Amino acid sequence: MIGDAALVKMGLRDPLIEWEPVLPPVPGGTSRQASMHTIRFDGKQPGSADCEQEISLLAASAKAGVPLNHRCGGHARCGTCVVTIAEGAEHLTEIGAAETRVLKALKAQPDQRLACQAWARGEVLCKY
Numbered sequence: 539m540i541g542d543a544a545l546v547k548m549g550l551r552d553p554l555i556e557w558e559p560v561l562p563p564v565p566g567g568t569s570r571q572a573s574m575h576t577i578r579f580d581g582k583q584p585g586s587a588d589c590e591q592e593i594s595l596l597a598a599s600a601k602a603g604v605p606l607n608h609r610c611g612g613h614a615r616c617g618t619c620v621v622t623i624a625e626g627a628e629h630l631t632e633i634g635a636a637e638t639r640v641l642k643a644l645k646a647q648p649d650q651r652l653a654c655q656a657w658a659r660g661e662v663l664c665k666y
């Protein structure tokens with residue numbers, strides 16, 4: 539089996555991009571604290587991440603070992619990180635202007651979010 543590093547070296551896989559997310563506003567407060575919650579991913583390679591604090595779905599996917607695409611590095615520009623929220627949409631931060639612009643360009647469904655822009659503070663199930 540070929541590892542991730544070999545695939546990157548061969549140009550068959552993007553290297554893990556160091557990214558700095560564009561944080562959406564926290565409705566009703568400034569705290570990003572949350573209680574223990576699990577972010578689950580259902581797709582080609584299912585996984586889950588237990589999180590103690592509010593976390594972006596993209597960061598949770600990395601923690602869970604789930605290979606979500608994120609070509610722009612989490613800056614709400616590419617739309618490759620789009621996921622469908624199957625459960626727990628009420629535990630996500632509100633959609634900001636940058637995310638709205640990308641979702642509109644993608645003609646996304648109402649239950650879809652950008653994993654790099656949606657931060658979870660409770661149980662969420664994403665399909666990708």
Ligand code: FES
Nearest residue numbers: 610612617619654
């Ligand atoms: S990683 Fe590009 S829009 Fe989310």
